[in-house]
Amino acid sequence: MVDFIRTRDQQAFSLARFAMENNVDRTEIKKLSTLARIEISDATIDEVTNSITDILSLVDQLQAVDTTGVEPMAHPLDAVQRLRTDIVSESNQRESFQTIAPMTEDGLYLVPKVID
Amino acid sequence: MHAKTIAELSHDLQSKKVSSLELTQYFLDRINRLDSRYNSFITVTEDQALAQAKLADAQIQQGNSSPLCGIPIAHKDIFCTDGVRTSCGSKMLDNFIPPYNATIVDNYLQAGTVTLGKLNMDEFAMGSSNETSFYGAVKNPWDINCVPGGSSGGSAAAVAAHLTPAATATDTGGSIRQPASLCGLTGLKPTYGRVSRWGMIAFASSLDQAGTITKTAEDSAIMLNAMASFDSKDSTSIDQAVPDYRADLNNSLAGMKIGIPKEYFSEGLNPETEARVESAIKEYEKMGCVIKEISLPHTHLAVPAYYVIAPAECSANLSRFDGVRYGYRCSDPKDLDDLYRRSRGEAFGEEVKRRILIGAYALSAGYYDAYYRKAQQVRRLIKQDFVTAFNDVDVIMGPTATSPAFEFGSKSNDPVAMYLEDIYTIATNLAGLPALSIPCGMVNNKPVGLQIIGNFFAESKLLNAAHQFQQATDHHSMAAPDID
Numbered sequence: 185m186v187d188f189i190r191t192r193d194q195q196a197f198s199l200a201r202f203a204m205e206n207n208v209d210r211t212e213i214k215k216l217s218t219l220a221r222i223e224i225s226d227a228t229i230d231e232v233t234n235s236i237t238d239i240l241s242l243v244d245q246l247q248a249v250d251t252t253g254v255e256p257m258a259h260p261l262d263a264v265q266r267l268r269t270d271i272v273s274e275s276n277q278r279e280s281f282q283t284i285a286p287m288t289e290d291g292l293y294l295v296p297k298v299i300d
Numbered sequence: 301m302h303a304k305t306i307a308e309l310s311h312d313l314q315s316k317k318v319s320s321l322e323l324t325q326y327f328l329d330r331i332n333r334l335d336s337r338y339n340s341f342i343t344v345t346e347d348q349a350l351a352q353a354k355l356a357d358a359q360i361q362q363g364n365s366s367p368l369c370g371i372p373i374a375h376k377d378i379f380c381t382d383g384v385r386t387s388c389g390s391k392m393l394d395n396f397i398p399p400y401n402a403t404i405v406d407n408y409l410q411a412g413t414v415t416l417g418k419l420n421m422d423e424f425a426m427g428s429s430n431e432t433s434f435y436g437a438v439k440n441p442w443d444i445n446c447v448p449g450g451s452s453g454g455s456a457a458a459v460a461a462h463l464t465p466a467a468t469a470t471d472t473g474g475s476i477r478q479p480a481s482l483c484g485l486t487g488l489k490p491t492y493g494r495v496s497r498w499g500m501i502a503f504a505s506s507l508d509q510a511g512t513i514t515k516t517a518e519d520s521a522i523m524l525n526a527m528a529s530f531d532s533k534d535s536t537s538i539d540q541a542v543p544d545y546r547a548d549l550n551n552s553l554a555g556m557k558i559g560i561p562k563e564y565f566s567e568g569l570n571p572e573t574e575a576r577v578e579s580a581i582k583e584y585e586k587m588g589c590v591i592k593e594i595s596l597p598h599t600h601l602a603v604p605a606y607y608v609i610a611p612a613e614c615s616a617n618l619s620r621f622d623g624v625r626y627g628y629r630c631s632d633p634k635d636l637d638d639l640y641r642r643s644r645g646e647a648f649g650e651e652v653k654r655r656i657l658i659g660a661y662a663l664s665a666g667y668y669d670a671y672y673r674k675a676q677q678v679r680r681l682i683k684q685d686f687v688t689a690f691n692d693v694d695v696i697m698g699p700t701a702t703s704p705a706f707e708f709g710s711k712s713n714d715p716v717a718m719y720l721e722d723i724y725t726i727a728t729n730l731a732g733l734p735a736l737s738i739p740c741g742m743v744n745n746k747p748v749g750l751q752i753i754g755n756f757f758a759e760s761k762l763l764n765a766a767h768q769f770q771q772a773t774d775h776h777s778m779a780a781p782d783i784d
Contacts (some may be wrong), residue, residue: 208661212661213657216657216660216661216664217641217657219660219664220615220619220644220656220657220659220660221619221622221637221640221641221644222641222644222645222648222653222656222657223641223642223644223645223646224645224653225645228650232650232653232654232657235654235715236654236657236658236661238715238716239607239654239658239715239716239719240658240661242603242604242607242716242719243604243607243608243671243675244604245600245601245604246601246604246605246608246671246674246675246678247670247674249598249601249674249677249678249681251674251677251678251681254677254678254680254681255677255680256673256676256677256679256680257676257677257679257680257683258506258676259492259506259536259732260492260493260506260683260730260731260732260733260756261492261493261538261732261756263493263536263538265535266532266535268532277399280399281399281625281626283399284395284396284397284398284399284625284626285624285625285626286623286624286626286627286629287629293624293625295624295636295639296633296634296635296636296638296639297635298635298636
């Protein structure tokens with residue numbers, strides 16, 4: 185029962201936030217660009233912010249629909265993941281895969297130093 | 301020769317009127333001569349095509365009678381091709397040479413086809429006009445000031461300009477049917493799971509489906525016969541036998557019940573487009589079909605639900621492009637985070653970035669229930685509309701697009717206007733249903749498409765309905781001007 189109430193409260197909370205923050209601002213776009221690891225230049229940020237605000241108002245229509253008791257749908261045929269036997273089915277193709285990598289050395293992918 | 305269908309060319313090949321090598325050289329010459337006008341190919345694989353043609357000729361000599369043996373086709377540049385650059389229309393994959401073939405590419409090689417090359421498309425299949433491609437916009441052969449539709453714009457333009465007899469394509473929200481409609485062709489999106497997604501670069505995995513763009517429904521059936529398969533490498537592939545899609549083409553349509561959804565004839569529809577679609581429906585009535593008005597009450601919610609679900613899946617799928625394992629990498633990254641941010645920031649186009657950001661928003665803490673979960677619930681309501689309708693009717697018909705091809709730049713600065721371009725096609729992707737578009741007339745010298753939607757796995761019925769229409773009318777045999 186307690187869990188149930190908490191879930192309901194969380195939903196109410198997120199819907200309230202939705203209503204308040206429907207118009208995304210530059211700060212939020214900056215945050216999203218960090219989450220998505222996409223550099224957005226200062227020159228384009230206003231344009232990006234405006235177009236995303238437009239799209240979110242389009243998407244807004246969903247809020248008016250009563251979906252009480254409707255099971256969310258993830259797959260058109262409600263199929264579930266097939267399981268396979270736990271045996272090796274692929275051969276090692278590291279060399280072939282690494283020929284298309286930007287930088288490799290001794291079979292490893294090279295990236296800028298992460299730990300000093 | 302370029303106006304011929306696969307069925308006709310196959311007959312010529314089998315009766316030794318022409319060799320696959322001659323046919324292949326003929327289409328390669330046309331591509332070299334004409335494609336600078338249309339920009340439909342990103343890569344032409346001339347040497348490989350000629351080698352495959354010689355192989356096909358040898359197979360025909362040995363008695364291979366597969367209807368696709370020796371037929372040149374071209375693949376949308378979203379399908380991985382072993383040893384051949386697969387760009388997905390993006391700077392991100394401009395240097396990407398896959399070490400493997402997509403399952404459908406293998407299926408077609410198995411059937412003996414010849415691959416002419418790889419076709420232009422909206423970047424990562426995100427667009428309805430082919431204007432988002434890193435390789436430049438594709439032009440509509442019917443009017444080169446107009447878009448060919450998207451995202452499979454290269455596939456549609458190449459078939460319409462008779463640069464290839466047929467093309468593969470993909471459809472996440474209308475990307476086969478809308479360009480087929482705008483270019484006067486037959487475009488089929490099969491049931492979700494009917495065709496393998498393995499090796500097809502993912503955009504929105506629960507919606508993406510491969511299909512074909514051809515001149516006729518008969519060609520579409522021939523192409524689907526080779527394309528469809530159960531594939532254990534695609535976890536959402538459906539394990540169901542593949543019928544011969546040509547078997548039912550000549551069935552009579554007498555008594556077929558056609559549902560006309562009133563929501564598909566709403567205010568946004570161009571009145572002349574509406575008139576062409578209505579006369580096509582009258583044609584079906586003449587063939588003995590029973591016409592019934594139906595309602596798909598959640599239609600107006602399809603575009604909003606799609607623009608939560610598709611970006612959410614896209615933001616997850618496109619996280620694999622990290623500048624580390626393949627694809628574009630920025631120069632002189634100062635640290636790992638800078639490597640990710642700049643590689644992605646520099647190599648993705650505006651529309652792709654926009655969708656990734658929307659997806660990240662819809663999936664982020666605090667918004668998941670209000671957006672993603674809500675959209676998935678609405679998705680079920682949309683599917684339920686169709687399930688209810690198919691209790692009463694065999695197929696559903698309406699327009700494919702709101703209007704004929706529009707001019708370059710007319711919607712590219714307004715994402716919402718561009719998204720609404722797919723208003724009649726998106727719901728079937730959300731529901732997972734098969735649908736096709738066939739030409740049904742012209743408005744201002746530009747083609748108009750009739751959309752036919754079927755129940756799950758009813759591709760044969762759709763192709764039957766389309767083929768019978770093409771036996772009774774000649775809209776499908778109209779050719780774009782100046783393609784010689």
